[in-house]
Amino acid sequence: MTLRNLGFAALAVLFLATALVPLSGNGYILSLFYISLLFTGLAYGWNIISGYAGYLSFGQITFFGIGAYFVAIGTTQFHAQWWLCALAGGVFCALLAVPMGYLMLRLQGAFFALGMLGLGQSLRIATDVIPYTGGAEGIYLPPGANAVVVYYWTFAILVLAILLTAWIDRSAFGLRLRALREDERAAGTLGVDTTSTKVRAFILSAIVPALLGGGYAWYLTYVEPSSIYSTEIELQTVAMAILGGMGTLWGPLVGGILMSQISEALSTKFPQTHLMIFGALIVVLLIALPRGIVPAVNDWLARRKSSAKARPQEAVT
Amino acid sequence: MQLGLVVQLVINGLLLGGVFALAALGLNVIFGVTRIVNLAHGQIIILTALTCATVFQRFNITPIEALPVALLGGAILGIVIERTLLQRLPEHAQSREWTSLLITFGVSYFLIGLSLAIFSGDFRSVAYLTDSWRLASVDFPKAQVLAFTLAILIAGVLGLFLRSTKVGRALRAASQNLDGARVCGIDISRMRTLSFALGCSIAAASGALLSMIYAYNPDTGSQFTLIAFSVVVLGGLGSYAGAIVGALLLGLAVSFVGFYGNTHLGSMMPYVVFILVLLFRPSGILGKPATT
Amino acid sequence: MSALLEIDGVSRSFGGLRALNDVSFSVGEGEIVCVIGPNGAGKTTLFNVISGVFPPSAGDVRFNGKSIVGMPTHRIAHAGIGRTYQIVRPFVRLTVLENVTVGALVHESSYSAARRKAAEVLDLVRLSHLADTQASSLTLTQRKRLEVARALAMRPKLLLLDEVMAGLNPTEVDAMCAFILDLRKIGISAVGGIEHLMRFVMNISDRIVVLDFGRKIAEGTPKEIATHPEVIAAYFGTPIET
Numbered sequence: 040m041t042l043r044n045l046g047f048a049a050l051a052v053l054f055l056a057t058a059l060v061p062l063s064g065n066g067y068i069l070s071l072f073y074i075s076l077l078f079t080g081l082a083y084g085w086n087i088i089s090g091y092a093g094y095l096s097f098g099q100i101t102f103f104g105i106g107a108y109f110v111a112i113g114t115t116q117f118h119a120q121w122w123l124c125a126l127a128g129g130v131f132c133a134l135l136a137v138p139m140g141y142l143m144l145r146l147q148g149a150f151f152a153l154g155m156l157g158l159g160q161s162l163r164i165a166t167d168v169i170p171y172t173g174g175a176e177g178i179y180l181p182p183g184a185n186a187v188v189v190y191y192w193t194f195a196i197l198v199l200a201i202l203l204t205a206w207i208d209r210s211a212f213g214l215r216l217r218a219l220r221e222d223e224r225a226a227g228t229l230g231v232d233t234t235s236t237k238v239r240a241f242i243l244s245a246i247v248p249a250l251l252g253g254g255y256a257w258y259l260t261y262v263e264p265s266s267i268y269s270t271e272i273e274l275q276t277v278a279m280a281i282l283g284g285m286g287t288l289w290g291p292l293v294g295g296i297l298m299s300q301i302s303e304a305l306s307t308k309f310p311q312t313h314l315m316i317f318g319a320l321i322v323v324l325l326i327a328l329p330r331g332i333v334p335a336v337n338d339w340l341a342r343r344k345s346s347a348k349a350r351p352q353e354a355v356t
Numbered sequence: 357m358q359l360g361l362v363v364q365l366v367i368n369g370l371l372l373g374g375v376f377a378l379a380a381l382g383l384n385v386i387f388g389v390t391r392i393v394n395l396a397h398g399q400i401i402i403l404t405a406l407t408c409a410t411v412f413q414r415f416n417i418t419p420i421e422a423l424p425v426a427l428l429g430g431a432i433l434g435i436v437i438e439r440t441l442l443q444r445l446p447e448h449a450q451s452r453e454w455t456s457l458l459i460t461f462g463v464s465y466f467l468i469g470l471s472l473a474i475f476s477g478d479f480r481s482v483a484y485l486t487d488s489w490r491l492a493s494v495d496f497p498k499a500q501v502l503a504f505t506l507a508i509l510i511a512g513v514l515g516l517f518l519r520s521t522k523v524g525r526a527l528r529a530a531s532q533n534l535d536g537a538r539v540c541g542i543d544i545s546r547m548r549t550l551s552f553a554l555g556c557s558i559a560a561a562s563g564a565l566l567s568m569i570y571a572y573n574p575d576t577g578s579q580f581t582l583i584a585f586s587v588v589v590l591g592g593l594g595s596y597a598g599a600i601v602g603a604l605l606l607g608l609a610v611s612f613v614g615f616y617g618n619t620h621l622g623s624m625m626p627y628v629v630f631i632l633v634l635l636f637r638p639s640g641i642l643g644k645p646a647t648t
Numbered sequence: 649m650s651a652l653l654e655i656d657g658v659s660r661s662f663g664g665l666r667a668l669n670d671v672s673f674s675v676g677e678g679e680i681v682c683v684i685g686p687n688g689a690g691k692t693t694l695f696n697v698i699s700g701v702f703p704p705s706a707g708d709v710r711f712n713g714k715s716i717v718g719m720p721t722h723r724i725a726h727a728g729i730g731r732t733y734q735i736v737r738p739f740v741r742l743t744v745l746e747n748v749t750v751g752a753l754v755h756e757s758s759y760s761a762a763r764r765k766a767a768e769v770l771d772l773v774r775l776s777h778l779a780d781t782q783a784s785s786l787t788l789t790q791r792k793r794l795e796v797a798r799a800l801a802m803r804p805k806l807l808l809l810d811e812v813m814a815g816l817n818p819t820e821v822d823a824m825c826a827f828i829l830d831l832r833k834i835g836i837s838a839v840g841g842i843e844h845l846m847r848f849v850m851n852i853s854d855r856i857v858v859l860d861f862g863r864k865i866a867e868g869t870p871k872e873i874a875t876h877p878e879v880i881a882a883y884f885g886t887p888i889e890t
Contacts, residue, residue, distance in 0.1 A: 093450075095457055097395075146634055148453050149393035150589070154634065157582050157627035164620050211759040214742075218750045221450075221739035227721035228699050228731050230754035230802060234720075270575070274465050281458060315469025321462030325455055326444050 042340070057194060061187040069186055071303065073258065076193045077251055079295030081272070082279040083200035084247030089277075090286035091207055092240040093220030094144060098155030100273045101162055102132045102245045104264075106252030111178040111262040112171050121184075122192065125253025132249035133242050140241035141234070163268035177263025180256060189258040196250050201292065203243065208288045216240055217286070271314065275302060278321050284331030293332050363494050365611045371497070373607025374504035375565050379580060380587035380599045381511055382558035387588070388531030389551035392442060392456040396464035397559055398581030400430060403471050404563025405572045409480035412567075418484050419564040420502065430560025431553040437463060438552035443545070464577060471574035481571035503565040510561055514554070515596065527551060559584075579623065586630040651710075652677045653698070653729075653806055658707035659862075660693055667693040668704070669862040675806065678832060682849045685859035686882060692734060694859070695808050699731045700724040711806070726754055730804030732795040734811040738783040745770065745779040747794055751801035766801050772834075773797045773827075788815050796827075800836070807836050813845045821845065825852055850874070858882070 060072045081103065089095045106128035113124030143154050167174045207213035219226040219233045227233050256262050275298065283294025301320070305313040328335050379401055386394050404426050408419040419426075441459050445452045488497040518524040529537040530547040538544055566572075587606055591598030606629055614622025651674035660668040668690045675681045683691050697704045700721040708715050716724050730751070739747050748766035749759075756762035770776045773793040778786065786794060792812060799807055809828070813821050825848055849856060849870070856873045858866040860882040866873055873879055 093454075095454055097461065142631075142635055149395075149457055150634055152457055153393070153395075153582065153585050154631060156578060157630055160578060160582065161624050161627045164624055167620050168618070211753055211762065214746060214750060214759070215753070217742060217746075218739050221741060222737045224701065224721070225733065225737040225739070226750065228701070228725055229751045229798060230722050230725035231750065232720075232722045265575075270465075270468070270578070277458070277461065312469060312473045315466050315473055318462045318464070318466030318469055322441060322459055322466065325459050325462065326441065329446060329451070329455055 061190055066186070069190060071299075073186070073190050073193060075295060075299035076190070076197050077255060078272075078275050078279060078299060079291060080193060080197040080200050080251050081248055081276040082283070082291035082295050083197065083204055084244050084251070085276050086204065086280050086285060086291050087207065087240050087247075088244035090280060090290070091213065091216050091220065092237050093286075094237065094241075095148070095152045096155040096244070097152050097273060097277070098157070098159035099244065099248050099276065100159045100268055101155070102136075103248040103252035103255070103272065104159070104162055104268045105132055105135075106249035107256035107262050107267045108166075108172060109249075110253040110256040111173075111180055114180055114257075115178055116171060121180075121253070121257045125192075125250055125257070128253045129246050129249045132245045136242040136245035137238065140238035144234070144237050144241060159268055159273065163264045166264040166268075173263070175264060177261060180260040180262070182260070184257050184260050186258060189254045192254045193251060196247065196254070200247050201288075203247075204288050204291075212236065212239070220286070274314075274317060274321075278317060278324075281321060282324050282328075282331055284333035284335075287331070287333045290331050290333045297332075360493050365615055366608065367494060367496065368500070369608035369611030370604055371500040371504045371607070372569070372611060373604035374507045375562055375569065376583055376587055376607055377600045377603030378507040378511060378558060378562040378565065379584040380591070380603055381514060381596060382555040382562065383584045383588050384596060384599050385514075385527075385551050385558070386555035389527060390442070390548045391453070393460065394552075394555065395457060395460040395581060396437070396467055397555075397584055398579065399464045399467035399471070399577035400433065400556055400559040401563035401566065401580045402572050402574065402577040403467055404430065404560040405567035405570075406471055406475045406480055406574065408564050408567040409482050409572070410475065412482045412484060413480075419482055419567050420506070423506070423561060423564050426560040426564040427557045430557035433560070434552040434554070434556030435549055437556070438549045442548070442552070464581070468574050468577055471577075475574060477573055477575070479571040479573045482567045484568055499568040503568055507562065507565055510558065511600065514558065518596075523550070579626070582630060583626040586626040586633070589630055589633050651675065652712065654708075654710040655694070655698070656708040656710065658694070658697060658704045658709060660690075660697055660702070661705045666862050668697070670707070671859065671862070671864045672707075673857045673864060673867055679854045680828070680852055681855050681857060682853040683857045683859060684844070684849055688861075689859040690862040691859055692810060695731060695810050698808060699729060725802060728805035729808065730799035730802045730806070731808035732799050732810055732812055734814065736788070736791045736795045738786070738791050738794055740784045741782060743780050743782055744775055744786070744794055747783055748797050748801045751798040754802040769797045769801045772800070789820060792816065800831075804836060807831065811844070813848055821848060824848075828852060
């Protein structure tokens with residue numbers, strides 16, 4: 040069995056196991072898997088604008104929050120179906136991402152990162168003054184939330200995000216995106232419409248967290264600014280993508296699985312200091328594996344392949 | 357709108373701006389030489405402020421007395437960060453930028469976690485010199501005046517250092533033209549470490565001074581990074597005079613908006629300014645642009 | 649013969665520095681024109697203006713009769729102007745094939761067609777054996793060929809080559825010379841070049857334009873330029889009075 044087939048088999052098993060978790064009836068396991076799915080999905084969304092487009096954003100939480108509040112306000116004020124509200128949140132964020140992208144993506148590097156960070160922070164503060172948001176006290180969502188439904192919603196979004204990333208990875212759009220990540224000016228003189236390409240990536244990377252945020256609100260049944268526009272969520276998202284490998288198809292998945300386990304272990308063992316350990320972990324990871332696990336593994340496999348080629352008489356059966 | 361009120365707001369704004377300036381100068385020094393954006397900058401300010409608040413409460417040591425320690429501690433922190441982490445950065449310019457952003461991002465969360473672990477989530481401040489001088493029916497809060505004076509003093513010393521000493525000039529050379537400086541025999545690696553030491557030292561100092569003006573909790577760190585950044589961008593990247601002017605303007609903006617709007621809008625001002633400047637006047641008041 | 653590219657009174661200043669000062673010349677279909685001049689003469693600035701990296705402060709640039717000033721770089725690329733950079737700018741983390749495919753996407757409608765076209769171009773520059781290697785692993789010479797290949801894949805009508813000989817040894821220079829002469833055979837109408845290497849310039853150019861301190865000081869055939877007094881003065885200085 041080749042490594043590739045092994046990988047696919049593992050993926051299939053993972054898919055099935057994840058799909059069947061709710062049937063176990065165990066609320067704790069469900070919530071554990073749900074959180075993993077949520078963060079992995081967020082990592083995929085982040086990966087599009089930061090990994091593939093090369094515009095590091097520290098404010099994707101903005102869209103997550105908007106999605107959550109769409110569901111909170113929609114279900115309480117308008118008595119609409121939560122998933123309709125979540126979809127509306129997704130559409131809104133997609134539309135919002137257009138002018139926002141055109142404006143923000145003119146900023147380079149650190150300025151874009153900080154701009155997005157500030158956006159998330161501002162929205163958190165602004166929630167106090169925007170009507171209907173319940174301010175700092177938040178909103179209690181109507182009862183009747185079913186965790187299993189949210190679980191499958193989140194699972195579906197994650198799968199879609201993975202498929203979307205797979206498409207980006209293999210398409211002309213993705214190639215142009217990666218080209219502009221490497222060298223925006225050269226890409227321009229080679230015919231890439233850098234502005235429109237990166238705005239499109241920005242839109243895609245806004246929809247994913249928006250939809251996931253909608254589900255999150257329904258899951259928690261309570262929203263308030265600091266738990267929704269949470270720095271911890273942003274941090275974990277970024278950490279997962281970095282650990283697994285930014286700009287790769289499977290990076291966020293690998294990072295998501297590993298990081299969830301680490302996070303769970305840390306929160307229980309070191310409830311006071313897990314944020315500190317996380318920060319330290321990100322730093323250590325960046326130094327040890329600057330490009331993440333998936334590229335490191337790919338490099339290792341490539342080296343094995345080339346040394347195997349050089350010694351055909353020792354070929355593995 | 358009484359004149360007295362306006363004057364009061366102006367005074368408050370300027371006093372606040374003075375300390376903002378100090379925070380921004382620290383960031384400017386680091387960015388100028390290393391082209392690294394220190395996302396942990398605000399957290400260093402907060403950590404120092406929280407430490408000063410606690411130290412004042414426990415041991416009655418005022419932030420002024422703690423200032424030299426803050427300066428030293430900040431410098432050490434800066435050296436540690438630069439030597440252990442940032443020296444391992446890849447040489448390729450773009451990876452360098454991303455990796456350094458992510459590393460300082462990680463460091464900032466480490467510091468947030470550290471602050472939370474040590475100080476818990478409470479807001480703390482230093483209740484020192486809480487009264488004010490009164491001059492012509494305008495209040496001059498003593499703590500603010502003191503902080504402002506010391507901030508200007510430290511900024512002045514920094515300016516002198518950069519202008520008149522050999523090391524200071526080497527630092528400026530490195531920030532203007534890295535290769536040129538190299539060719540002149542300036543040890544770039546040392547300059548990087550020095551700039552980080554200076555930058556973090558000044559950040560710590562501004563934290564000590566700010567502790568007398570505001571209350572803080574561990575989560576407000578990123579706000580200060582943004583404030584420092586807004587000032588740098590407003591004044592123009594690489595311009596020290598611009599940073600001071602920008603800081604004063606921002607201080608005024610926060611003061612006025614905070615009063616006439618509400619405190620929330622006031623605290624959003626740095627971000628608003630940041631975005632507006634970057635989008636409409638990227639070179640700031642006197643500096644080099646930040647966009648493509 | 650209508651001019652393919654017309655540079656009409658182009659000036660460009662950066663603050664107080666006048667990098668280009670009222671430069672005018674044209675490149676016709678089927679021509680190879682070399683722009684030469686001492687360092688700092690404004691050659692790369694000229695190329696940047698033509699390819700749309702920044703606009704001229706004054707003057708016009710016309711391609712196929714239409715003004716391209718103010719057009720974004722990617723539209724100028726689509727209009728048919730390709731360029732290479734003096735300091736090569738490969739897409740470092742992309743493979744060699746992917747690098748060239750980006751260029752090919754200008755003209756090909758599908759990704760697979762673009763990849764096929766890219767493979768063909770790689771054959772032309774003899775980089776096929778490195779198709780799946782990351783561009784970061786390439787030597788400078790290979791990177792130069794990649795740079796040219798990328799621009800070629802765009803099927804440009806006009807190719808701007810910026811110091812494409814820099815860093816090449818004499819054998820490689822000769823190969824590149826022959827290669828550029830062949831470009832006309834594969835449908836590239838004209839080539840604009842910037843070069844210091846006089847041997848190459850003299851052999852290859854139909855016409856030469858000489859810049860010095862941002863001004864055009866001479867234009868003509870290689871023979872005319874070689875004996876032009878102002879050109880000689882610009883490169884070698886004026887003779888010392890005895």
